[in-house]
Amino acid sequence: MIRLISLFAAGLLMAATTAMAKKPVEQIIVVDTPENFAILVDKIRAEMAPGKRFEFLSTNNRKIVDQSLDLIASMLADDGSVDAMDKNEKVRVTNELEKVNGLLAQNADDRLVCSYENPIGSHIPVKKCYTARQLENNRREGRRQLDQVNRNSRTNGRSN
Structure with a gap:
């Protein structure tokens, strides 16, 4: 029994490693200094370009994201780091980051949009999910x- 459990655990471990190996691991950027935050801002703005992950941001949301990123950058430049900020500034930076994260998450092209549809001839709804990019x-x-x-139809209508 113990041998069977250990084989099962080893199989799960190998399956998990294979699944994890397929997806590249992104490096986490700590935004505690102006330099590190500038790296993050460059990555976000690059992903807002046409054909990238956040290309579906509306003009208004794009403006809000840019303003929030610029505000955080100026606050970090003034204080030098997050640790040097007072409590109110830290709260403001956190709120601006949450606003940016929310807008980017709502407009990411890999966001799943699901709906229930009744197939023709059936009353049983089927869940269908598409990415925002597929829908667009x-x-x-x-x-x-x-x-x-x-x-x-316009060109065919004129020739008659």
């Missing part, structure tokens, strides 16, 4: 096809 690509493709149909 489907919306754009549908819009492109609709525009193409409209262009074709």
Whole structure:
């Protein structure tokens, strides 16, 4: 029995290691100094570019994220580090970081959006999940096809 349990545990360990090996581990950046925070800001702004993870941020949300990041950077530059800040400044930095994290999490392209749909001929709902990027690509493709149909109908209508 002990041998069976140890084999099962070893199998779980190997499966977990294989699953973990597939996903690259991101290095955690501690934002306690202006230099470290600048690295984080550069990474966030790079991910806000078209085709990247946060490309679906609205103009207004993009402005809020930029303002919050600039405010935190200036506060860190003034005090030199988070440890040198007083309690109120630390609270303000934390609140600004939470605001940025919330906006980025809500607009990430890998965010799952799930809905329940009834398949044709069935009353049993099925859960379907898509990433925000898939939904946006489907919306754009549908819009492109609709525009193409409209262009074709206008050109065919004029030739008659």
